[in-house]
Amino acid sequence: MVHGRALEPDRGYLLSEAASLSPETRAFLARLGIETPGNEALWLEALTHGSFGGPRDYERLEFLGDRVLGLAIADWLYEQGDETEGKLSQRLNALVSRQMCARQARAIGLAAHIRLGKQARDDGGTDSDNILGDVMEALLGASFVTRGFEPTRALVRTIWADAVSGRVGHHKHPKSALQEWAAGNRRKMPEYEIIDRSGPDHAAVFTVRVSVGNVGEAEASGPSKQEAEKRAAAAFMEKFA
Numbered sequence: 001m002v003h004g005r006a007l008e009p010d011r012g013y014l015l016s017e018a019a020s021l022s023p024e025t026r027a028f029l030a031r032l033g034i035e036t037p038g039n040e041a042l043w044l045e046a047l048t049h050g051s052f053g054g055p056r057d058y059e060r061l062e063f064l065g066d067r068v069l070g071l072a073i074a075d076w077l078y079e080q081g082d083e084t085e086g087k088l089s090q091r092l093n094a095l096v097s098r099q100m101c102a103r104q105a106r107a108i109g110l111a112a113h114i115r116l117g118k119q120a121r122d123d124g125g126t127d128s129d130n131i132l133g134d135v136m137e138a139l140l141g142a143s144f145v146t147r148g149f150e151p152t153r154a155l156v157r158t159i160w161a162d163a164v165s166g167r168v169g170h171h172k173h174p175k176s177a178l179q180e181w182a183a184g185n186r187r188k189m190p191e192y193e194i195i196d197r198s199g200p201d202h203a204a205v206f207t208v209r210v211s212v213g214n215v216g217e218a219e220a221s222g223p224s225k226q227e228a229e230k231r232a233a234a235a236f237m238e239k240f241a
Contacts, residue, residue, distance in 0.1 A: 019044050025113045032108065032155060038146040044115070046138040049131060051117030058138035065141030068149070070096050072140075072156040076164060095163055101133035104159050110135060174233035178210070181241050188213040190236070192229050195219065208232045216240055 019041040021029070029037055037043050042061075050057040073095050077088050094100065105111065111126040114135050125131050143152040157164075178190050189212075196207035208228040211217035218239055220231035 028109065028113050033151075033158065034143065034147070034155075042142050042146060043139075046142040047113055047135060048115045049117065049120060049125065049135075051120035051125070052115045053117065058135055061138035061141035061145075062134045063141070064144060065137035065139065066096075068140050068144045068152055069101075069137060069156060071149075072153045073160065073164070075153070076157065076160075080164075095160065098133040099129055100163060101136040102129040104163070105132035105136040108159060110139070174230050174237060178212075178233040178237055178241075181237065182212055187215055190233065192232065194225060194228075196221075210236050212236070212240075 021037060021040045021043060025043075025047070026037070029035075029043065045056045046058050046061045046065075048054065048057045050059070070092065074088070074092055077083070077091055077095075083091075111132060114126060114131065116125045116131075120131075140152055140156065143155055175190075181187075182189055190210050191212075193209050193211075194206055195209050197204060198207075199205045203223075205221050205223065206225050206228040207219060207221040208225065208231075209217055209219045210229065210232040216236070216239065218232055218236035220228055220235050222228035222231050
């Protein structure tokens with residue numbers, strides 16, 4: 001990539017001379033504004049999980065796409081106003097997280113075009129945050145290699161429009177906020193403990209206690225350990241911070 005121009009296709013990326021996209025995947029890319037994919041084998045690589053078999057999977061393109069996404073979002077946030085570096089970093093981290101990438105992958109219908117091995121598919125791979133997030137980034141990597149940064153930035157701005165215009169990343173996660181509060185007030189780090197678990201496996205309720213030495217504790221319940229910890233941290237901040 002030089003001065004916004006796409007690099008010449010690297011033949012090392014080719015899966016095979018005969019590799020080609022299905023009509024459904026071509027239509028999917030066209031809906032994203034990618035009317036002429038170019039190196040089709042590269043796009044197939046971006047959509048191929050390691051379980052599918054073959055010489056290439058999406059990991060290299062995911063590595064590249066992760067950096068392209070970070071730059072595209074950072075540029076967008078910088079352009080929007082004069083928030084501090086800390087606020088910009090907070091929003092950036094939320095907008096490029098694995099969960100956010102998976103959410104955007106679901107929104108555009110990416111799962112139907114991922115090439116998975118039978119076992120990975122049977123195990124629910126098409127709804128895995130890890131796989132969906134990785135392939136979303138790999139898709140951006142393929143766009144960068146074949147089309148350059150400017151079209152890829154435009155693609156990011158289309159897919160991430162609602163997230164960036166909404167409240168994503170404006171508020172810190174309660175656990176992060178509590179940890180920073182404890183550090184800033186020279187307190188011990190928060191400690192979380194599951195004190196109760198009730199209900200059947202498909203509708204379990206967890207109760208968590210969070211405590212900070214020489215300050216106090218708070219409890220909260222939720223449908224998962226992570227959600228209960230989040231709610232307990234929020235309750236602690238409301239009570240003591």
